Every structure is written in C-alpha cells, then in structure tokens.
Amino acid sequence: MQAFEYANPMTVKDAVALLGASWTDANVLAGGTDQLSLMKDYIHTPKRLVNIKNIKELAGIRKAGGNLRIGATVTLDELIDNREVRMAFPSLVSAARGVGSPQIKNMGTVGGDLCQRPRCWYFRNGFGLLAQKNGRSLVDDGQNEFHAIFSQGPAKFVSASSLAPALAALGATVTIAGPNGTRSVDVASFFVAPSSDQQREVDLKPNEIVTQVLVPMSGAKNASYEVRLKDGLDWPYAAAAVALRMKGSTVESARVVLGHVGPTPVVAEGAASALAGKSITEEVAAQAGESAVQGAHPLSGNAYKVQLAKTAVKRALMEAVKRA
Amino acid sequence: MPNYSWPPMEQRRVMGKRLARLDGAAKASGKAKYNSDVRPAGTIHGAILHCPHAHCRVRSIDTSAAKALSGVTSVRVAAEPGKEIMWPNAEIAFVAARTEEIAREALRLIKVDYEVLPHLVREENLAAAGSRAKPAGEVVTGDPDAALRSADVVHEGEYGIPVITHCCLEPHGSTVQWSGNKVEFWPSTQAISNVGGDLAKGIELAAGNVHAHMDYVGGGFGSKFQADLWGIQAAHMSKESGGKPVKLYLDRAAELTIAGIRPSVYGKIRLGAKRDGTLVAWDSLTWMTGGMAGGGLNADLLPYVFRNVPNRRVNHTAVATNTGAQRAWRAPNHPQVSFVTCAALDDLAAKLNMDPLDFFKKNANLTVREAVYVSQLDKAADMIEWKKRYHSRGDKTAGSMKRGLGLAVGTWQGGGHASQCRTNIHPDGSVEVELGSQDIGTGTRTIITQVAAESLGLPMNAIKLNIGDNGLPPSGASGGSTTVGGVASSSRIATLNALEKLFEAVAPSLGAPADQLEAVDGKIQVKGNPAKSLTWKAACAKLGVKTISENGANDQRNPRGLNAAGVGGVHMADVSVDVETGVVTVNKVVAVQDCGLIINPKLAEGQVFGGVIMGICAALMEERVMDEATGRCLNQDMEFYKLAGIGDIGDIQVHMDITPDHDKRGVVGLGEPATIPTIAAIANACTNAIGVRVPTLPLTPRNVLNALAGRRMA
C-alpha cells in the first residue's frame, strides 16, 4: 500500500474540500472493506484518504417526505436491522443480508456498497478496468465465467453492488455533494458503463461524495433473488430485484432490474411492461424471466448465466407476491 | 524386556476414550501461538518480489533504489540476470526492512527487465499441449481390446478434476534469527525434526547449529516439509541485518500459487462389463499437470481400488505447465483417481441399469480387501438409507430441486514413520514424554499423552508432553498418515522401558520381582494384588535423586504389531441440485472408515470430518483458475478461490469401523484416507439427482448447467 495522508473531516463541505481533481489525489474512506483492499493491491493509490464516518449528516435512516432517507454511512447491518426498511423494502434487506460476512456487514456502508469497484479478476489483478491487452479484451477469450452477459461496449465486468438492483427497482435516487453543491441522480443512471480505463463505472467525480439515498415509500411490493453458491463470503452469480405496484392481485406497473450480469444494473423494461395488467403466476413470472434476458450476449464461458438471470427474475417475482 | 503389545481392547482405560483434544481450548481461545504469531524482540520483516510473467528471462535487475530506502536492512536477488523463470509469482528478490510496509515499498523500487517467453498454463486440452505433453508409456495387463469387444456393455466417458491448492490458513514461512553461527528458527512446518537440518544445509551450517521450534501449525496438508527458499533467504537477510530475527511469510497470492498444488487429472476412460455387472476391462488415457515437472501418476492407481480387473490398459501423460510446482496434497493423487474411477464405474453401472451399490459390491473381489469393502458399503448404505432412498438416474419428482445419492471408495497405506521418544520419570513423580514430533492439527499431542497415561496407569494430567523442537529425540515428518503409528509406538516403547526401570527400583519394597509388577490406577502394585502396592508418588520417591530417562523407537522393519498399514473407506453422499441454478447442496455425507486400533475415536472422527469437508470444497467449488492470455492465476485470493464455509457442508456422519479384527492390526493412520472418496461420492450423487454426468469438477453452477444443457465446457 502506498503511504497516504489521513483526513478526518466533520462536515460534508470540509470533506469535499479535502478531495481533489483526480482519483490519485484523494479517495473517500467509508467502511474501508473495499478501499483498503484496492490500496493494498495498488489499484487505488490516493495521496490522501478522507474518512467520512465522523460526518453526522451522512448517518442515519429517517422518513423524509414520501421517501425513506438512508445516509451514506449507514452500515449494511444497520440497514438490515432498521424497522422501516424491513417493513417497506424486503428486497433491500435480502440484498444486504447476502453480502459477505457479519464483519463486512458491520463495517460496509450503503454508500460504499454503491461505490465499490468491480470484482472482475482481471481488474483486480492489475489489468485495468476494461481488461485489455494491446487493444484486445482479455475477457472475451479468457476466463469469463463471472463476467457480463449484457456487455456494454468494451465493459465486460459486472457491477458489484447488490444493493443497486434493489434500489434501482424501487426507483431510488442518490444525492451527491460536490464543490458546487448537491445534485441528485436515479440509482439506475448512477451506474454507467465506462469506455476507457480512466473512467469510473459510477457517475461520480473525484471530488464528489454520495451523501444519501432516497427511496420512495410507494407501497410497491418488492423482492430480490440472488443466485449464490456459498452461504457466506461470496458474490451472487446473478440477481434480480423487482418492485410491483399492485391493484388487487393485478400488476399496475412493474420494475425489474438484473444485477451482476452487466457493468451496470440492467433495467429490464420489456419484462416490466409485459407484466402490467397481469397477475403473477409461475408461468407469468417465467415469461418475465425469458423477456428479461432477451438481448443477453453471453461470452465464451458464461452462457449459463442467462439461465441464472431468468431464474432470478422468476423467483423474485414469486417472492414479491408471496408476501401479504 | 517389557511386553509392548497394546493392552487388550476391553482393558484399556485411557486409550480408546473419546477425550477432547488437549490443545482445543488454547486453539479456540487464541491462546495458542502459531509461529506466524511469534515475534521475538527486535523482529524485522521480509517481503518477496514475485515475477509477473509465467515464463521469462531476467535481463537485468536493479536494486539500488530499494537498498537506499530508509529502513531497509537487506536486499537479495534470487533471480540473477540470465535466469529463466518458469512460473508466475516465482521469487525474484527478497527485502528485509524495519516494517512490513517499508519492505513492500522497497519491492516496488526494484527494477527488473524481463524478456517474456511463450508459456502454457492450462492443461485441460491435451491436444493444445504439444511438446509440453510427455506420455509415460503404456501399461497393459490381459487383453483389454478383446475384453471390451466381447463385453456386454461398454461405457466411454471423459472426466476432469482441476488443480487445487493447499490454501493453508497459516501461510508458509518462518521467522529466522542468524547471529554468529547459531540460528533460531520458527518455521510453520510438518517436520520439526528435519526442517532445521534442511535450513542448515541451505545456508551451509552444521545441522546442529539450527534450533527449530514450533508449537502449532495452521495447516500443511503435505506442503510444509522443507525450509524452502523463503526460510533460507530469511536466514541470510537476518545475518545481513545484524542478526535481527526476520519474519517472512507468504502472502495469500503467493500461498496459492507457489507453495504447492494438487495436480489435476483429466481422463478418457473406456470400461466394459458383463450383463451381470462383472467388470472385465478398463482402458484409460489420463493426463495432468503438477507444474513444470508435468505430473506423474502411478499406473497401479488405475482403476482405483478395483485394481485387479483382469484386462486393463493405462496410459498417462504429464503436461508441463508454467505454473507453481506440485507438492504432496493429503493423499497424493488418490482423491483425483478416486473421482475418475468411481465416476466411470458409476456411469457404467447406470448403463447396466444396476444400482451402483450392487455393482461396487459385485466387483469388490477385484480389490485387495473384499470383505472390508463389502461390509463398509453395507454399513454406509444403512447410514444413508440407501435401499429406501435410492432411485435410478435422474430424480423424476416435479420441481427444480432434484435429489440423489452417490458412493465412492478409497484406500491408503499409512504405516508408522521412524520415531524416537524419551520418557523421563522423576523422583517427585512427574513424568515427561519427549519427542521431536509435531501436532499438525490431527491430535498428536493428545494421543501420545493417552498412550503414555495408559502405559503408566496414570491420568492424562500426570503426563507432561514435550514436542515441537528439534532438540528432542527425532521423529518423522507428518506425512503419509504415518505419524500416529510412529509416535504411538515409540512413546509406548519408551514409556514401558521407563516403567520397567521404575519396577526395578521399587521391586524390593514390594517384595516381588520387577516383572511381577504392574502400573494401575496411579499405583505400582503386585500383579492382580492391589493390597501390595505403592502410590505412584511413593514409588517414584524410591528413585532417590535419580531420574529415569529411557528411550524407545518405532522400528519400521519390525513394528512389533503396534502399527500397521493399509485401510479402506467408503463415503456416500446425499445431495440436492437446483436444476434452474445449478447450485448443488450437500445434505449429508456418511463416511465409514477402518483404521486399525483407534486411540481416540473422537479425534479419529475429527480427522474424517476434516477430510470430508476438504472433499466437499473440492467437489463443489475449489479450483485454481489460470489465464492463458496473461499467464497468471486469476483467483489467487480467498474471494474467488472458493472454500466451503460452515453453512455449506451439510450433515456429516462418521462411522469408525472399530472391530476386534481391525483393532488387532495395531495403529494405522487415517488423516489421508478420510478425504479420498468424498469428491466422487458427491459427484455421483449429483449425477444420480440430475440424470447427467457433470464431467468436469467442481460442481459449480456453470459446470452443472452446462452439463444439463449439453454444452461443452468452455
């Protein structure tokens, strides 16, 4: 790990001022569960770390207008334990439950989960975010079992965040503070597929901080389903999150978002619109799964993930309507 | 001469008891200090510069900036210009510095110019291996071609089990302090009596000048027998750093790539049987890699266990890959050939429409221990309710969850290694048992103490055991499942030799000849006559000021019936497979294992539990992933080098085959046999559940769904 300076601001304003124009000037430190690994592997080499855990305005979960406001430094464990979250957003709880280990849930934050870097093993082994060598993708003919089936241009890694699909399905927005004040972005558009190694996979500048997530309390039925191999310390192979506005037992409108299958969460609009006006049966859910993977382009070694994504959609839908 | 034989089963008071391991609390509470925890005063830190290429030549290396960094005390080049490097992460240079951070920073200041050379790092496609493939020559018995032609049913299949690593929780390494001509050595090792000499040889010192000591080791599995380059370089760096202790342990990436692997085995197999299930022919072409050396496979291992099939052809090819070298891995090559064989046999049974339980039993006469296997198959079948729950291939019940049963067999030699022991009985009644052995987690401490307590008629806490130091009477390395046989025998003999001396000392006071005395319940008494006795303490007091110190050795040529070799085992698995996700869940594994005389059933079962868990890891998720384009290992971390956690292992039931017949053979090791059949049992259960063979392990969603979809492996 490269030696670095450590800053410990108490306000968002000070924190932003301590960040810099480039990613090598300074990085945000939240729970550190990813940031420190990135630094140990020399993937991040900031001259300064800006700890945001002592900034009071970034903490806590509370109702704000028609939204539930989740502070960026809320830990995954706090999220899971929160009563409002449990009542309104089972999809978020189940996504957070799947993360890592108790230790990671205790340290890892909501902001950190959204901003964590991809786990692509070429990226983590120092071959760059797009994993190219002499202009050719290492992923295409390489070991791509865990990679995207919805690549976007040269980006073949998968978005790591498990919270992102759930939040995107719920129509949440992130609030971002920078030198010129704050702005707000839909979670779904917060994730962007980079076209060069220098870009990031999130809509965030080096001197910006995610301050909160606003989740509309719309009453939509929601659920997420992750295909996981191991019981802990592992990543989903594919996931789906759904949110359904219901009228009786009929779907009025739906959002279906796939996770861990593309460089961003993949919003499956076709699947969602096909659900409108239907009641969810096993068959309808399976059809939604099929349409969600229309347009998937698996790589040489991950055709199996198409099946996983399908199944995840089907099971998330069944789970959503199982609940009263 | 004392009668060294083990006391009859029914007379044992301490041996055979399910005692908890003596170091359990220390380990569970963190009080146990592993050598990687040891930090002698003044310790400085070593770090290794690893090669980023799979195959290259060092053109030049410049260490000047590293040497100039403040806090750096030693920089050593391990790969001089001109040296050809054969695998990724090979050692290029070593640095010692005041802190680990400085050492690592210094590594980044070393400039190396590499000439990159062509490499091969993947072996599953034999056709692509070209000149890297070295056939070992064909071994034929009988007439396999004719037998296959006339067989009623022939099955042909392809099977593959990838390279896995040892992934020791405590990585390889040591702390070394070299000052003057003395070396203090704290290695993480399976061979405390030998490893000091190994280091001494590497640094050209007399063996006696290296003092090696270790209380606990965090896993070795066959990969920790030597001082290794890491120990040797740490020693040199210590000397160059003014005799300060240098702590040098591998990081996880190095641990997973250069500290040993288990070779893969891929194979094309043809085998044939008569309609009644009699196996008549076996024909296999296997290949594997164990690194640049290729990887040899003893032709006698195929077909595994059912070795006496009358007609067989065995071809094996070693594939040299630019990957870290293999080391012995818990039962070297047996788990792989158990998988290849038992999977092929299971597929043949399916083609015969035969229950594999009947098929394996039918052919048990082709093994060298027919009766043992038949009884173990029956026992395991009982435990898993095979007869009630077995269905033919493919669970036909509705829904995505399919359930199946599978079975497999294993065998292992074991035996007792060379071991010497010294038992001291002091006039104050205290007893020390001393040997240069190590407890690699198997419970060696506990079983030696049980043997000594049994032999002296004393409780466990009356025995002080000293192990883990090369100043003690030498005892063999812990490998090949030979430790328990060796140390149980040497400690039995040394302890009875010491007891004989005590008998001689107290005989006059008890008015009986020494050979008429016995040690029972903390007393020395005239045989069968508790009235004529002395307490242990009173007896020892008769020694005056003279300590008894007697030696004993396990004589490998004549183990006196105390230990033996050769065991069999049967595992059966019950798994569920979600055919929509390819996720395989182990519901239950039952293991029936014979292992001769069992000193502590609880610890013996513990070995089997551990063996089964390692088998579950390899069956479900474990594999080393090499990337041909970059020549690198992509999962040199514990995130993508997946191992099962507590929630992934299901219910494990162990039955130790404790019978008078097994018992009278003496002690036989079981660390290795316990892990052999699990993989194949799970793979066969998965096939039984889903109706198709997943040819290549592990049984990950990818491999399972590809098999279900009829996709070739990518």
Ligand SMILES: Cc1cc2nc3c(=O)[nH]c(=O)nc-3n(C[C@H](O)[C@H](O)[C@H](O)COP(=O)(O)OP(=O)(O)OC[C@H]3O[C@@H](n4cnc5c(N)ncnc54)[C@H](O)[C@@H]3O)c2cc1C
């Ligand atoms: C074995 C393992 C398994 C895991 N499994 C999963 C899983 O299944 N699903 C999943 O989603 N995650 C998983 N994780 C990842 C885990 O959720 C993240 O590491 C964690 O959420 C990151 O949060 P943190 O607060 O520790 O972030 P940090 O490590 O502190 O930061 C991560 C990154 O985000 C930036 N950052 C953090 N907070 C902010 C902010 N408020 N504004 C701007 N930038 C910020 C940092 O600069 C850094 O680049 C796993 C991790 C491990 C080690």
